[in-house]
Amino acid sequence: MKIALIGYGKMGQAIEAIAQGRGHEIVHRIDINSPQLLEKENLSQADVAIEFTTPETAYHNILKCFDANVPVICGTTGWLDKLPEVKAQCLEKHQAFLYASNFSIGVNIFFELNRRLAELMGTQPQYNVHMEEIHHTQKKDAPSGTAITLAEQIVDALPGKKAWVNQHTTNPEELYIESRRVDPAPGTHIINYHSPIDDITIIHTAHSREGFAAGAVTAAEWLKGKKGIFTMKDVLSL
Known part of the structure; x- marks a missing residue:
């Protein structure tokens, strides 16, 4: 080809x-x-x-x-x-x-896990969700495109979320995407659901390009x- x-x-x-x-x-x-x-x-x-x-x-x-x-x-x-x-x-x-x-094939499988987890958590309002993404300092956009895809899946699935934002928020209808830029970091995406009694976290970490x-x-x-x-x-x- x-x-x-x-x-x-x-x-x-x-x-x-x-x-x-x-x-x-x-x-x-x-x-x-x-x-x-x-x-x-x-x-x-x-x-x-x-x-x-x-x-x-x-x-x-x-x-x-x-x-x-x-x-x-x-x-x-x-x-x-x-x-x-x-x-x-x-x-x-x-x-x-x-x-x-x-x-990344792994990330696309992670997308499916994220979507399904968000659907399950849609009936569990005691959990609050937070997202963090970490990339190298040369990355031009924030949040990453991967983080936006993950966030849109969560917003679509959770009845209490209306939009994602890229700065700290106290609005319960907004999903906070925390963007960090450090070297070296090909890419890490963390989705955390927190409640007073436990946490559920899924993570994808890329080791290289x-x-x-x-x-x-x-x-x-x-x-x-x-x-x-x-x-x-x-x-x-x-």
Whole structure:
């Protein structure tokens, strides 16, 4: 499979190593110094594109992939106010798009655990829920996209929660996401339900970027040749 890497930072380089180890070819390594590679005649040389850039550039990069008729995997977070527009463009142009806030297989299983636990706790108002996420200091967005996905699952399931916030709150209808940035920390997400008599806690800790990179390559392998809008739930049959 021929892959275009849009974004060639630490994540792009980790994806490259995994992809080449599986026998795939990297036809383009696109970064801020090579915008010409996003043009249709260049991008169309790829079977699939994997996009990990910045919140400011992701939207336009994805549309470039649609124009080049190239399926695109996107792992950039912080731009989701434009997600409805991307989905509409994908369907209108009969393209393929897969977004995930986190491509790690372990994290996606963790999403399912979080959703189910929140459903169970929805009938237990004596518990109050708190979330903490820890990442390295170079991470540009806070809270993380993974934390937002987890928080939205909790807010959807708990009758007493109406929204999540990223600062300390005393409002019982708000879920507090505490964001910490320390080095080195590839990523830890902690969900804690506290009551006067006990605590229930679930934790996911990433040990390296390899899990995220491997999941992105798995998603690219799965997406090749498909049309439509997908998530990691589709890739993993969750």
